[in-house]
Amino acid sequence: MTESVAPSLEPDPAHAGLRFRRPAVHDHARVLAVIPGWWNLPGTADLGRLLPRLFFQHFADTSTIVEDEDGLAGFLIGFRSASQPGVAYIHFVGVRPDLRTSGLARTLYERFFDAMRASGCRRVDAITGPRNVGSQRFHRAMGFEATGDTEIEGVPSWRDYDGPGEHRVAFTRRL
Ligand SMILES: CC(C)(COP(=O)(O)OP(=O)(O)OC[C@H]1O[C@@H](n2cnc3c(N)ncnc32)[C@H](O)[C@@H]1OP(=O)(O)O)[C@@H](O)C(=O)NCCC(=O)NCCS
Incomplete structure (x- = not known):
């Protein structure tokens, strides 16, 4: 299988030490591995089934992975609707528990909003x-x-x- 390239994204001044980039296919397994612990809710052990590999193959250019020296720090999987071009959709977002309430998910969302606005979207669903x-x-x-x-x-x-x-x-x- 050909590994995809994962382009780097602009750092965020509010989150020193965090690196933002597009996902690559190899991130699929890493993200699936953290979902049960990060969600930590009854009935979510199989939640990863809602996030198959295809998201990392076909929606990478509108999704984001965040990392620090401890590994995966957060992620957002989102896309522009194929059938409703004015609508964007956020499928999954997660932030590592020790990094919560520091505004990382807000940053991930706002960066996604900006990109989707620039591509003509006027609404975002989740x-x-x-x-x-x-x-x-x-x-x-x-x-x-x-x-x-x-x-x-x-x-x-x-x-x-x-x-x-x-x-x-x-x-x-x-x-
Ligand atoms: C939901 C989640 C992504 C929030 O991440 P986070 O980085 O802690 O969120 P932020 O610090 O960016 O918070 C943004 C805003 O949401 C509010 N918020 C976030 N989590 C909250 C919570 N559990 N209860 C109340 N408010 C919350 C914050 O107070 C903040 O509000 P403000 O900017 O007006 O002060 C994180 O808790 C998570 O990964 N949860 C498990 C996975 C999950 O449920 N994902 C969503 C479904 S796909």
């Missing part, structure tokens, strides 16, 4: 699970609004959004 309260609070702090057809675990959610029993909270934000 979904999360009804039990992932931390993610819901993060998305609200980032200016997203939740939609839903019912209430699950006290939050607006779409019942069976991704199949039977796979309820989701859908977030949207204007760019």
Whole structure:
């Protein structure tokens, strides 16, 4: 298999010591390895199944990997919709637990927003699970609004959004 090149990205003055770059295919296994520990929620042991290798092959130019001397520091997997060119979508974001609340996910999101705006997007969507309260609070702090057809675990959610029993909270934000 041919290994893809992983272009470096501009450093961020607010995050000294962190290196930003595009993902390469070899990052797939590294990201899958951290998901259970970083999410650390009941029922998320298999969450990596929602992030197959194809994201690292075909969505690398709109996704970001962050590293420091301890390894993987964070990642964002996002893309511009193929069928709705004015819409961007953030599929996964994660920050290593010891680096949380320092604004790294905000930086990853804002860099993605800027790139998507520049490519003509006017809206960004994301979904999360009804039990992932931390993610819901993060998305609200980032200016997203939740939609839903019912209430699950006290939050607006779409019942069976991704199949039977796979309820989701859908977030949207204007760019
Ligand atoms: C959600 C997550 C990515 C946030 O990363 P982070 O780097 O700690 O977030 P930031 O420091 O950039 O926070 C940005 C804003 O969100 C808020 N926020 C982040 N996590 C929050 C939480 N758990 N509860 C309440 N607010 C939160 C911050 O207070 C901050 O608000 P402000 O800028 O208005 O002060 C991180 O907690 C994580 O990796 N969680 C596990 C994976 C996950 O659930 N991913 C999302 C679903 S794909």
